[in-house]
Amino acid sequence: MKLFYSTASPYARSSQIVLREVGLDPESIEVAIHPFDNQPEFLNVNPLGKVPCLMTEDCGAIFDSEVIAQYLDASFNQARLYKPIQENWQYRTTYSLISGLLDLCVALRQEKMREAEQLKSDFWWQRFVSGIDRGMLELANRCQHLDDGFSLIDINLCCLIDYLKFRHPEININVAPISKRYQRICNRPSIIETAPSD
Ligand SMILES: N[C@@H](CCC(=O)N[C@@H](CS)C(=O)NCC(=O)O)C(=O)O
Incomplete structure (x- = not known):
C-alpha cells in the first residue's frame, strides 16, 4: 500500500x-x-x-x-472511527461542515497565492472569509452536542484548526467549544507527528 x-x-x-x-x-x-x-x-x-x-x-x-x-x-480497525458517525445524520453533517470549512480555507489560500500575481479577487476573498466565519460559529454550536468519543469528526477538526493556524493565523479560532474539543485530542502522537509544514 x-x-x-x-x-x-x-x-x-x-x-x-x-x-x-x-x-x-x-x-x-x-x-x-x-x-x-x-x-x-x-x-x-x-x-x-x-x-x-x-x-x-x-x-x-x-x-x-x-x-x-x-x-x-x-x-x-473494525470501523471504530466511522461507526460513531455512520448512523447519526447530524454527526455526518458536522463532518461535512468541517470538510466544507477545509474547502473554504484551501480556496482562501489559493486566493492569497493569486495576490502575488495581482490576480486577487476581493469578491471571492470576502466570500471565503465570511463562509469561514459563519461555518466556525456553526461548528462551535455543533461541538457542544458531540459525545465524548473519538471519531473521524475529531480527526477532521484537528486538521482544520491546525491548517487555519498554519495558513490563516489572522482568523480567530479561539471559539470556546471548538478549542475545548481540539484540546482533548491535539496531543495524540498521530496528530503531533503529522503537523503541517511547507
Ligand atoms: N476533496 C479532496 C480535496 C483534495 C485537494 O484539494 N487536495 C489539494 C491539496 S490541499 C491538492 O492536491 N491540490 C492540487 C491541485 O488542485 O492541483 C479530498 O478530500 O481529498
Missing part, C-alpha cells in the same frame, strides 16, 4: 492521521510528493492530480480523503 501525500495538505493529513490511528506503519506506506510537480506515477493513479491518494493491493487507487479514511478504518 502507498499513500501519496503532501506535507501542507489538510486533506492528506487526515489520511496520515487515520493511517497511524489504525495501527499501520507510516514509514513503509507514505510517499511525500508535491501535486504541482505532476509526477507521472502519481497522475496515473489519480488523474485529478490531488492528494491524498491511496494505492491499495486489493482495490486499486482510492481517493478522496473521506473515502480513504473509511477504507483504512473499515479494513484495519
Whole structure:
C-alpha cells in the first residue's frame, strides 16, 4: 500500500492521521510528493492530480480523503472511527461542515497565492472569509452536542484548526467549544507527528 501525500495538505493529513490511528506503519506506506510537480506515477493513479491518494493491493487507487479514511478504518480497525458517525445524520453533517470549512480555507489560500500575481479577487476573498466565519460559529454550536468519543469528526477538526493556524493565523479560532474539543485530542502522537509544514 502507498499513500501519496503532501506535507501542507489538510486533506492528506487526515489520511496520515487515520493511517497511524489504525495501527499501520507510516514509514513503509507514505510517499511525500508535491501535486504541482505532476509526477507521472502519481497522475496515473489519480488523474485529478490531488492528494491524498491511496494505492491499495486489493482495490486499486482510492481517493478522496473521506473515502480513504473509511477504507483504512473499515479494513484495519473494525470501523471504530466511522461507526460513531455512520448512523447519526447530524454527526455526518458536522463532518461535512468541517470538510466544507477545509474547502473554504484551501480556496482562501489559493486566493492569497493569486495576490502575488495581482490576480486577487476581493469578491471571492470576502466570500471565503465570511463562509469561514459563519461555518466556525456553526461548528462551535455543533461541538457542544458531540459525545465524548473519538471519531473521524475529531480527526477532521484537528486538521482544520491546525491548517487555519498554519495558513490563516489572522482568523480567530479561539471559539470556546471548538478549542475545548481540539484540546482533548491535539496531543495524540498521530496528530503531533503529522503537523503541517511547507
Ligand atoms: N476533496 C479532496 C480535496 C483534495 C485537494 O484539494 N487536495 C489539494 C491539496 S490541499 C491538492 O492536491 N491540490 C492540487 C491541485 O488542485 O492541483 C479530498 O478530500 O481529498
